[in-house]
Amino acid sequence: MSSHQVTIAGYLVVAAGIVGLQVLATRTRAPVPSLGDLFTRAMHSRTGRVGVLVAWAWIGLHFFAK
Numbered sequence: 001m002s003s004h005q006v007t008i009a010g011y012l013v014v015a016a017g018i019v020g021l022q023v024l025a026t027r028t029r030a031p032v033p034s035l036g037d038l039f040t041r042a043m044h045s046r047t048g049r050v051g052v053l054v055a056w057a058w059i060g061l062h063f064f065a066k
Helices: 003-027 035-042 046-064
Strands: none
Touching (some): 035 046
16 A cells, blocks of 8 residues: 555545534534534634634645645
């Protein structure tokens, strides 16, 4: 297995975890906030907005740049 395949597998595991937590948050009574709640809370402070912007830029740089 090449390092590229390991990296892709790692990203898929993280994405599956995020989807699983979102399902857990919306379908059960578990005390897990949904992604919308997390982003709403993050966007209330300047630091949170900068963090979301940096994360969005990092995703764009790593997934959409060639």
